[in-house]
Amino acid sequence: MSTPTMKLRTYLNFPGTCREAFSFYEQHLGGKIVMMMTHGQNPQSGILGRDWRDAILHARIDIGDTMLLGADIPNAEPLRSAYLTLFPGSVEEAERIYKVLSSGGQALMPMEETFFAFRFGQARDKFGISWMILHERPMPLNS
Secondary structure, three states, X not given: OOOOOOOXXXXXXXXXXXXXXXXXXXXXXXXXXXXXXXXXXXXXXXXXXXXXXXXXXXXXXXXXXXEEEEEEOOOOOOOOOOOEEEOOOOHHHHHHHHHHHHOOOEEEEXXXXXXXXXXXXXXXXXXXXXXXXXXXXXXXXXX
16 A cells, blocks of 8 residues: 655745735736635634634645645734745746736845856745745756
């Protein structure tokens, strides 16, 4: 009998902006929202009160071959020491994504050519999520 393969997924918590963030990622990163459930759809929806009825209890968006999960929770704090990393297929796409994610947010490291990448940059989007955009340069393996 074979053992199922373990998977690791990232789950982001938002302070009430999950729907807006996932819609933004769907529009600008080519993702597809495949599930979105509100706190109001939970049979125990009264736990957080009426103000959270339309907030997201659980959502899933597929971006490339990666599944990203998210929800709205009271007092959520955005990531600061971890980055979601995108690997665009071209310099032009790297530049476009960097511009979109840093607009309304914060450019943490400018998009530029480096010794390890044709383009590399870091940005925190308007939802407080930190991103690395990395269009890698092929590097020889050290033997």
